[in-house]
Every structure is written in C-alpha cells, then in structure tokens.
Amino acid sequence: MTRINDDFLDGLADELEPVRPLSDTRVYFGIFGVGLVGILLVAGTLGVRPDVLDGPLHPMFLFRAATLLLLGGICAVSAAAMARPGVGRVGKAWLAALAMAGVVPLTALGYALWDPAQAARAVWYWSAIYCLGVSLSAATAFATVFILHLRRGAPVSPQRAGLVTGLASGSLGVLVYSIHCPSDNIAYIGMWYSLAIAIATLTCRLIVPRLIRW
Amino acid sequence: MTADEATLARLMAAAQRGDKAAYRQLLGLCSGLVRRFYLRRLPEGAIDDLVQETLMSLHRKRDSWDPQRPFLPWLAAIARYRWIDHLRRAYTRAEVGLEDVFGVESGEAAIVARFGCDTLLAKLPEAQAAAIRVTRIEGLSTTEAAARLGQSESLVKVNVHRGLKKLAAMVEEDQ
Numbered sequence: 446m447t448r449i450n451d452d453f454l455d456g457l458a459d460e461l462e463p464v465r466p467l468s469d470t471r472v473y474f475g476i477f478g479v480g481l482v483g484i485l486l487v488a489g490t491l492g493v494r495p496d497v498l499d500g501p502l503h504p505m506f507l508f509r510a511a512t513l514l515l516l517g518g519i520c521a522v523s524a525a526a527m528a529r530p531g532v533g534r535v536g537k538a539w540l541a542a543l544a545m546a547g548v549v550p551l552t553a554l555g556y557a558l559w560d561p562a563q564a565a566r567a568v569w570y571w572s573a574i575y576c577l578g579v580s581l582s583a584a585t586a587f588a589t590v591f592i593l594h595l596r597r598g599a600p601v602s603p604q605r606a607g608l609v610t611g612l613a614s615g616s617l618g619v620l621v622y623s624i625h626c627p628s629d630n631i632a633y634i635g636m637w638y639s640l641a642i643a644i645a646t647l648t649c650r651l652i653v654p655r656l657i658r659w
Numbered sequence: 660m661t662a663d664e665a666t667l668a669r670l671m672a673a674a675q676r677g678d679k680a681a682y683r684q685l686l687g688l689c690s691g692l693v694r695r696f697y698l699r700r701l702p703e704g705a706i707d708d709l710v711q712e713t714l715m716s717l718h719r720k721r722d723s724w725d726p727q728r729p730f731l732p733w734l735a736a737i738a739r740y741r742w743i744d745h746l747r748r749a750y751t752r753a754e755v756g757l758e759d760v761f762g763v764e765s766g767e768a769a770i771v772a773r774f775g776c777d778t779l780l781a782k783l784p785e786a787q788a789a790a791i792r793v794t795r796i797e798g799l800s801t802t803e804a805a806a807r808l809g810q811s812e813s814l815v816k817v818n819v820h821r822g823l824k825k826l827a828a829m830v831e832e833d834q
Contacts, residue, residue, distance in 0.1 A: 453711060453714075454683060454686045454687060454690060454714070455683065457682075457686055457714065457715070457718050458679050458680075458682045458683035458686060459679065460718070461674060461677060461678075461679050461682045461718075462677060463675065463676055463677030464675050464721055464722040465675075465722060466675060466722055466723075466724065466725055466726055467722045467723050467725070528723060529723050529724070529725055529728075529733075530723065530733060530736035530737060530740070530830075530831060531728060531729075531732040531733050531735075531736050531831065532732040532735040532736050532739070532830075532831055532832070532833060533732055533831065533832075533833035534732065534736075534831050535831045535832055535833075597722075598720070598722075598723045599716070599720035599723040599737065599740075601736045601737065601739070601740040601830040601831060602827070602828060602830055602831060604827065604828065605828065659716070659719075659720070
C-alpha cells in the first residue's frame with residue numbers, strides 16, 4: 446500500500462502564504478455598489494416614479510419592493526455563504542423566501558382568471574420591454590459579483606449555487622428597475638417581474654456551475 | 660498529535676496566519692483522515708491520487724474555512740466533493756479487496772465516519788446506490804454490473820448517472 450509522499454506534504458507547506466479568511470462583506474459591498482449604480486442609471490435614463498420623488502408611495506410599489514428586497518436579500522446571503530463549504534450547512538432560507546414571493550405570480554394568475562380582459566390590457570403594457578431589458582442587465586451585473594465571490598471560494602454544490610445566484614440576481618435586478626416601473630397592476634408585476642426572475646434563475650442555473658467548478 | 664476537532668481547528672487557524680510548521684502538521688493529520696475516508700469508497704489504486712487532489716484543494720481553498728466554524732465539516736465537504744467528482748470521472752477496476760483495508764484505529768474511525776459518504780449512498784434509491792458501488796467503487800464493467808445486479812446495461816448506466824447527480828446535490832447534507 447503506497448502512502449502520500451512526505452515530499453508532497455513538505456512542498457505544500459513550503460508554499461504556504463498567509464491568507465485572510467474569505468469574508469462575505471466584500472460581496473455585500475459589491476452588491477450595494479451595483480445596486481446604487483443601477484438605480485442612478487435608471488433614474489438618469491428612464492426616470493423615477495413620481496411617487497418615489499414626491500410621495501406618498503403607492504402601496505403596490507411598497508409591497509413589491511419589500512418582496513423583491515426580501516427575496517433578493519435572503520438569496521444573496523445564501524449565495525454568498527455557498528462559497529464556504531461545510532457538511533450540515535445547507536440553508537433553506539432561500540426556499541422559504543421563494544415560496545413567500547411565489548404568492549405574487551399566483552395572485553396575478555388568480556386575477557387573470559377572474560378578469561382576463563383587464564389582466565391582458567395590464568400585461569401588454571408598453572414598458573414591458575424595458576422591464577425585461579433593464580432587469581436582466583442589472584441582474585447580469587449582480588450575478589458577476591456573486592460569480593467572482595464563488596470562484597474565489599469553494600462551492601461544493603455548484604448547481605444549487607447557480608440557482609440561488611440567479612434568484613438573487615434576478616430579484617435585485619428587478620428591484621433596480623422597479624424604481625422606474627410605472628405599472629402598479631398585479632397582473633403586469635406577476636407576469637413580467639416573475640419572467641425576468643425566472644430567466645435570470647434559469648440562465649444562472651445553466652451557466653454559473655461551469656464558471657465556479659474547481 | 661491526535662486528529663480531533665480542536666487540534667485541527669487550531670492548526671488550520673495558525674496555517675491561515677502563515678505558520679508553516681502548523682500547516683505541515685495539519686496536512687499530515689488530514690492526509691491520514693482523508694485516506695481512511697476514501698479506503699472503502701474507492702479502488703485502492705485511485706486512493707493516493709485522490710488524497711493528493713483533496714489536499715491540494717485544501718491548500719488552494721484554505722481561505723474558504725471560517726475560523727469561527729468547526730474544521731471537520733469543512734474538510735468533509737471538500738473530501739465528499741472530490742470523491743463525487745472522482746466517481747463521475749473514474750472508471751477503474753479495484754485492485755484489492757475493499758473490505759479488508761479499513762482497519763479500526765483509535766478515535767479517527769469515528770471522525771472519518773462523520774464524513775458520511777455511506778450515509779449519502781444510503782439516501783439514494785437502492786438500485787442507484789448499488790449501480791454506483793459496483794461500477795465506480797468496485798470497478799466492475801457495465802456488463803458485469805448488469806449481470807451482478809440483474810439490471811439491463813442501459814439501466815445500470817441510467818442509475819449511475821442519476822445517482823451521481825443526486826449525490827452531487829447532497830454534498831453538504833448532514834447525516
């Protein structure tokens with residue numbers, strides 16, 4: 446039976462340099478920075494909703510912002526933590542947040558079934574193309590921050606990390622767009638916001654594992 | 660020096676600060692632990708390579724261990740990850756019997772048991788776990804595995820593929 450050579454272990458020890466334990470703080474700063482730049486760009490190009498500038502805030506704006514912030518925030522914490530492996534560390538908080546946020550598209554579906562004509566008018570609103578475009582562009586920037594962090598760390602569940610990265614990036618991307626979004630209709634929000642998050646999640650689930658495998 | 664949680668965590672914390680002597684001790688202890696962990700779970704000829712790969716992963720990713728958290732679950736997650744990665748890639752025939760090389764020594768057996776790959780395999784449907792054991796751990800060919808398990812060759816391949824996919828998703832699950 447052969448054994449690991451002492452020279453191999455000595456060689457690794459000789460190469461040792463001090464390292465600072467991987468911290469999530471940098472990823473949070475990165476996310477905050479991307480969010481801030483994204484909001485400034487949206488405000489400078491598309492403009493900000495009147496109620497955000499002058500008040501009072503529309504209840505639907507508050508509800509969707511809180512939902513997106515909660516989903517994006519919890520998924521961001523989960524995705525960042527996935528860079529540091531550990532048996533017994535499988536967090537399920539992101540699943541709970543996803544289940545909670547799932548109320549929005551389900552409510553939209555119920556509304557569409559109840560009043561299809563009104564829902565259709567709301568869904569095919571002119572701003573939908575901006576909604577998808579801006580949300581997914583911002584999501585790409587957020588995802589880049591997570592991917593860089595995960596590549597530096599040691600994610601041992603790359604598929605799950607990809608999925609949660611997509612959920613976090615998608616939710617935060619839509620949150621950035623939502624400061625402009627003129628629609629307060631649940632059918633519109635349930636359709637386009639959910640679609641943007643779903644596209645970001647699916648894309649990250651497919652692409653991110655390849656980028657973070659080690 | 661014994662490979663207990665407190666000792667390993669102390670050595671790793673010192674290694675992160677650049678203490679080469681502590682790191683060398685840590686590598687020696689981890690080498691033994693990881694080797695024992697792989698003994699029943701890989702063909703003998705593949706073990707040394709995978710122990711080396713795991714130690715190199717430990718070396719490259721040593722900043723991903725948080726000194727506020729226990730060391731062994733971190734090491735176990737890396738060892739499981741490398742093991743599953745190897746099962747995906749490898750198709751090697753066992754060179755020696757697998758049951759007789761896992762001696763019982765000191766308290767390390769209990770620590771190695773906590774790495775829990777047997778538990779992971781036990782969580783798979785029996786047909787998938789059996790297909791993985793005979794093809795990727797014992798090293799039988801698909802034809803031999805099909806004859807042993809009473810499954811068709813294509814079913815053996817499907818069971819291995821599905822089982823490995825599920826294993827990969829369970830790397831961080833507790834026992």
